[in-house]
Amino acid sequence: MTVLKRNLRELIRYPSAIIGIVIILLLLFVAVYALVTIPYSEAVGKWAGGEAVWYQNPKYAAPAWYNWFTSKKQPVSFLVKTADGSMKKTVTPSDQDISTMDIEYSFDYQYDSPPQELTTYIYATFADKFPFTSISWVTPDNRTIRIADYQTDHKLVVRFSQEPKLQKRLKTDQVMAALFQDPKSKEPKILKGTYRLVMTSTTFEKNSDVNVELVLHGDLFGWAGTDLYRRDLLLPLLYGTPIALAFGLFAALGTSLLTMIIAAVGTWYAGWVDELIQRITEINLVLPFLAILIMVGTFYSRSIWLMLGLTIILSIFSGTIKSYRAIFMQSKESSYIEAARAYGAKNSRIIFSYLIPRMVPLLIPALVSSVPSYVFLEASLAVLGLGDPVLPTWGKIIESAESDGALYRGLYYWVLEPAVLLMITGLGFAMLGFALDRIFNPRLRDI
Amino acid sequence: MTSEIIPATLDKKAEKKTKGESTFKRVSIYTLVRLVTMMVTVTVSVYLTILIANMGGYMDVIMRNEIRENTTQGILLNPAFRNLTTDAKKELIAKKIASEEQRFGLDKPFAIRSVIYLRNALTLNLGRAINMSSDHGSKMVRNILLERLPATLLLTGTSELFLFFFSVLVALSLSRRYGSLWDKLVIAFSPTSASPPWFYGIFFILIFAAIFKILPFGGLVDSPSPSNKVLYGLSVLKHLILPALSVVISSLFLSIYQWRTFFLIYSSEDYVEMAKAKGLQSRDIERRYILRPTMPTIITNFALLVITLWTGFIITETVFQWPGLGITIFRAIGFSDTPVIVGSTIIYAYLLAITVLLLDFVYALVDPRVKLGTGGSK
C-alpha cells in the first residue's frame, strides 16, 4: 500500500499526469452517466430508429451553442406539446357535446434568420365526427395571419411552408420568411419579438380530444446538433464514451496481461516452447493486422466482441514479447528464483508468484499508453464501415459524416465533435502513460 | 616486446573470432538467411489468411468465378465453336467448367484446396474482381492492386523517410539540450502521437482546404491533370503535402522523444565518457559514439513504427481520396468485392515482409555484432 502511495505522490509531480487523470475521470463519469440514464436497448433502438423516432429534429442542424460565437444568431429548434403541458390548452365545453379547445403557444424570437420549418402535428381522437381546427399566427406587431383551417383527422400534419393556402395568402412560397419578416423594412429583416401560435379546435363528440405538437425546425439543435437522419448527436457522443473506454481498456488489459504471461512462460520453459513463441511472433509481424480485421468484418461479422477478441489475439504476439523476454531472462538468473527452485516450487508458482509480479510495474505504463491506439482502432473500423452494426459509437459518427461529405458541406460540427472526443481520450491516456513511464521505467530514472 | 605471458586460454577465445568477418560477407550471408526465414514466414502468414478467408468459403467462390469466367470466355471466343447453337455452347461450357473444377481440385477436401490457393496466392495469381476494375479496364485483381501500389509507396515512402531522418537529427540535437524549452515542448507534445494519421488528416483538411483554401481536399493531381510532366509532378507534390504531413505529425513528437531518450541514455554510457575524456570534439562524439552504437536500436524501433504506419494508411488514403492500395481496399469493402479484399491482404503481407527484410538488412549493415544466422543483440 505504501508503495502505491509513494508512487502516487511521485506521479502527482507531473502536470501531464494530473491532466491525464482528470480527463480519464471525466470520461469515466460521462460513461457511467450514459449507461445509467440511457438503457442499452433504448440507445440501440433509438440509434436505429428512423423518421418515426427523430421526426421532431431538423436535419443537419448544428449545435445550439454555435450562437455564442456568431453575431448573427441562428434559430434554435424546439418542440412543445399539449400532452406534457409545454403548450397551453384550455378546454371550454359548450352545449351538445361540443367543446372548444384553445391551444396557444407564445415564444420569443430573437434570431436573425427565419427557421427552416414550422410544423404542427395534430392528433385527434374521435369516433365519427371530425373536429375542426383553425390555426392563426400572431406577430409581435400584432398582425394576425390565418394559417389554415382543417377538418382534423386522427393525425394531421401541417407543414407551414408547404401549405398551399398559406402560400397564396402570403403571396409567396417563402412562407417562413414571410411569417417572420418585418413588413415595414425594405430589406429582408427579421421582426424580433414575441410570436404567438393560436389554435382553436372544436370537437363534436363527448370524448373527442385534440392534442397538438408544435415543432420549430431551426438551423441549430440541442447540445450536439443532428445528422442526416435527424438523430440527436448527443446520443452517440454520450453512449460512445463507455464503448470507446471499454474497448480500449479491455483490449489493452487483455493484450498486456497475456503478452506478459506468454513471455514469462516462454522464458521459463525455454527450449522448444521459447522457439515456438519466437516463430509465432515473427509470423504475426508480417500478418497484416488491419487487413485481417477487415476481411473478417466484411465476410463474417462486425460484432464488436469479435473484433475485440481478434484484436487481442493478433496483438499478443507482438514485439513487446521480446523486451519482456529480455527482462524475464535477467530475473530468471537471479538468486531468489534459484532459491525457489531449490525448495521445490512448482513451475507455475514460480512464474505467477515471482516472475510476473516483478514485471507488473513495467507493465503499467505500457498498458495505459496502449489504450489510445485501441480506442482509435475501434473508431478506425467504424470509419471503414465495419463498426458494430447496432452500437452508436464515435467512429460511426465520423463514418456517416465522411460518407455524406460533411467537410465539403461545411458541417464541421458533425466531424469535429467525435474527433475532439477521440483526441481528448487519446491525450488523456497518453499523458498519464507518459508520466507513468517516467516513474516506472528504470532506465529513465537517471535522466 | 611480446614477452608478456599471454595465458593460452585467453588467446584461444580471441582466435575463434577471426573467422573471416569482412563486412560484405557478413551482411550478405545474414541477409540471405533472413530472406529464407522471411519466405517461410510469409508463406505461413498467407496460408493463415487463406484459412480465414475460406472459413466462409470465399476462396472457393473466387476460384469458381475464375474458372467460370475463363471457360466461358475461352469457349465463346474460340472460332471452332462459333457455329454451335447457344444451348450447345452452354452445355459445352458447363461440361468444361465441371472438368476444370475437378482439375483445380474443387471437389477435393479443403486441405488440398488450401494448398492450391496458397500456391496461387504466393505467385500473386489472385483471381478476378467482382465489381471493381483497374484504370485500364482489367478486372484481374493483381492488376488492380499493383496499379495502385505506386501511389501508396509514394505516400508512405516519403513520409516515413522524412519522419526518420528528421526525428533522428532533431532528437540528436535535443539530447544535447536536456531540460531546455525545446526539450520540454517535445515532451509536452508527445501524447499527440496517440492519434492516427487520418485523424490529423481530417483536421488538416478542415483547416487548409476548407477554411484557408490553400491546399487541395484530396486526390493525387488536379483534375484535369496537367499534360506537362513537370506541372504534373508539381501537382502531385502539392497534393502530397497534406497526407504526408498527417502521417508525419501523427508520429513526430513521440519519435523525437523516443530517440532523444535513447540518445540521453546512451550518452551516459561509459564509452561516451571515455570519448569525452580523450578530448574528442563533441561533433565526433555525437556521430561515432552516440549515433552509431544506437543505430541498431533505432532501426528496430523504426521497423515497428513503419509496420504501424502500414496498418493505418487505409483510412488515411480514404480521408484524402489518395488513389493507392488503401482506398482500393476501402472501396472493396463497400462493394463486398471478395477477391480484391483477399488479394489486398496478401499483397499487404508481402509489403510487410519486404519492409522487415529491408530494415533487417540495414540493421546488419550497421551493427557489427550481428553474426551469421542470429539477430545480434536484437
Next chain:
Amino acid sequence: MTDEKALLHIEKLVLYFNTRSGPVQAVDGVDFSLDTNKAVVIVGESGCGKSSLAKAILRLLPRNAGTYSGKIFLEGQDVMLLDDEEYRQNIRWAAISMVPQAAMNALNPVIRVGEQVAEPAIVHLGVNKTDALSLVKKMFQHVGVPEGFISRYPFELSGGMRQRVAIAMALVTSPNLIILDEPTSALDVLTQANIFNVLKRIKKELGTSYILITHDIATSSELADDVAVMYAGQIVERGDAFRFFAQPLHPYSSALMASVPTLRGKKMLDFIIGQPPSLINPPTGCRFAPRCPSRFEKCDQDPPVIEKEDRKVRCWLYA
C-alpha cells in the same frame, strides 16, 4: 616533495553533485601533489569519492555537477583557468589520460579497436590515420596486445585484452600523467599481475606518472611510490609507500591495513565498525571520528593537515 617541482599540484579541489536529496560533497577540499615519474595510489572504501576525484581532475563533470572549484596546477600552470575548449585540446589526453574501470564498457562497441586507440593521436598529435595506426601498433607492443587485433571489435576481445587496449589508448599520446581508476578490479588475478607488470615497465621506459585509484591495496602496493588515503571526500593521509605500509599514521589507514589478508602470518582480520558518512551532509569535525577507536574530545573539530617527516596526515593525534 616540494611543490614547485611537482608535475601535478592540486589545491582545495571541490566537486559537488546535485541530487534530489541535496548536494553530494564528493570531493571536499582535496590538496594533493605528485612528482614526475612517480606513482601515487589513492585508496579508500567505495563511495569515498575516489572516482569523483579522477573526474574532477579531468574535468569530466556529469550533468548534475554542482560546485566545482579549486586549483589544478599542471607543470606550474593552473588548468582550472582554461576554458572547456582549451582544456579539451591541450589537457585531455594530451597531458593527462585515463584508464577507466571496467574497460569492457569504455570501448565503443561498433568501432574497431585500432581506430579507437588511434583517435586521440589523430586529434591531439595531428597525425594522419596511417601514422596514427603505426603508433597504435607500437603501443600494442608495449602492452602486449597482438598486432592483428587492430582490426577487431571490442566484443571480440577478452576482458584482459580490452583492459590492455585501454592502457594502450591511454599511452598513445605519451601523456605525462595517467589516471587509472580500478584498472584491474574486473579481472582475474593472473591478468591483474600481468597488467601491473605492464604498468611498471611503462613507467620505467616512458617516465610516465600514475595516479592509481583502487580499493585493492595489496596488488597496487607493487607499483606505488606514494600512497594517499581518501575518506569521505577528503585526503586523510599522504606519504611515501614504504613508510605507509610499514606504519600507517591515520587510524583509518591502520584499520584498512589491518583488514587486508596477508599470505603469511596468522592474522585475525580486523574490520571497521559503522558506515562511512553520507556525503550529502558530512558531519562537522573529523569525519572518521564516529568510527575511530582512538577518538577524543578534540576530534569534534575539523583536524588540520599536519606534516610529520614529509608525510601528511589529517588527524588530531599528531597535532
